[in-house]
Amino acid sequence: MYEAIIYEVADRVATITLNRPEARNALSDQMIDELLDAFETARLDDDVRVIVLTGSGDRAFCAGADLGGLGAKQEDGRPVADPADIRESAPYRLFTAFPGIGKPVIARLNGHAVAGGLGLAAACDLVIAADDVKLGTPEVNVGLWPMMIMAIINRNVAPKQAFKLYYTGGRVTAAEAHQIGLVTEVVPRADLDARVTELASTIAAKSPIGLRIGRDAFFAIEGRSLEDQVAYLLGGLVELAGTEDAKEGITAFLEGRKPDFTGR
Incomplete structure (x- = not known):
């Protein structure tokens, strides 16, 4: 190829x-x-x-x-x-x-x-x-x-x-x-x-969607004011919190097991 x-x-x-x-x-x-x-x-x-x-x-x-x-x-x-x-x-x-x-x-x-x-x-x-x-x-x-x-x-x-x-x-x-x-x-x-x-x-082994959203945010906030950075990151946190992987990660933590991330 x-x-x-x-x-x-x-x-x-x-x-x-x-x-x-x-x-x-x-x-x-x-x-x-x-x-x-x-x-x-x-x-x-x-x-x-x-x-x-x-x-x-x-x-x-x-x-x-x-x-x-x-x-x-x-x-x-x-x-x-x-x-x-x-x-x-x-x-x-x-x-x-x-x-x-x-x-x-x-x-x-x-x-x-x-x-x-x-x-x-x-x-x-x-x-x-x-x-x-x-x-x-x-x-x-x-x-x-x-x-x-x-x-x-x-x-x-x-x-x-x-x-x-x-x-x-x-x-x-x-x-x-x-x-x-x-x-x-x-x-x-x-x-x-x-x-x-x-x-x-x-x-x-980490959440693919968590890595993607977090990595995208790292680059997206560059050069912005502190206020804009915090606002953007808060939006990213809300987005992450609504993913299946975040729910699985929290549940796995409470149950004392390794999470099974699917990227959703």
């Missing part, structure tokens, strides 16, 4: 693997189109409750953009500058897709994540990294700047730490990335699969 990625579903978890190891899993237009299709497939599949995003091989999670074949171009090869065209570009569609996925997304960092690859990891809800991987924004080293992914990284990292990444173009260890907020957990490489599986299974 796909050429640049692998899509697999098992135990209510969809695993999407970037599958261009010869190019360090660099993002091409084709890979992005396939990623977006896979995200939509997972979103619509009731049997999928969690998405895990990873890379093939152990050298790189993702090395960023494939500079030989990524980005909106005019017929003469010049970059598109019109905002309307930019919104149709592969990078724009990829990085703006995450809030609408509707299901938890875990990045499994099995290799280095740099440039757009770091942005891709940071766009995920949770990031579990092997302890020997490194992350960075090397764009400044070639006279560029991490423009597209800055919108993502700035949501995760304090300004002073973000500027250090952008200005130096150096790489940080997984432990350092954890300290500044880019990574959720760092584990020994030998434990990476077990930890990702454990975390995905734990989340998959």
Whole structure:
């Protein structure tokens, strides 16, 4: 079905693997189109409750953009500058897709994540990294700047730490990335699969509708005033309280058993 990625579903978890190891899993237009299709497939599949995003091989999670074949171009090869065209570009569609996925997304960092690859990891809800991987924004080293992914990284990292990444173009260890907020957990490489599986299974056991409504609310309140945030969240709480899963969860708690969530 796909050429640049692998899509697999098992135990209510969809695993999407970037599958261009010869190019360090660099993002091409084709890979992005396939990623977006896979995200939509997972979103619509009731049997999928969690998405895990990873890379093939152990050298790189993702090395960023494939500079030989990524980005909106005019017929003469010049970059598109019109905002309307930019919104149709592969990078724009990829990085703006995450809030609408509707299901938890875990990045499994099995290799280095740099440039757009770091942005891709940071766009995920949770990031579990092997302890020997490194992350960075090397764009400044070639006279560029991490423009597209800055919108993502700035949501995760304090300004002073973000500027250090952008200005130096150096790489940080997984432990350092954890300290500044880019990574959720760092584990020994030998434990990476077990930890990702454990975390995905734990989340998959929760109410799918509760996760969706809560995740949607997380993104929806961004940039709103405190009053608007509270009003929106109160509406979300009322919506959640009326679901069958909420009723089942409360009943199970009172009865001292595990809830059986159905996503309704």
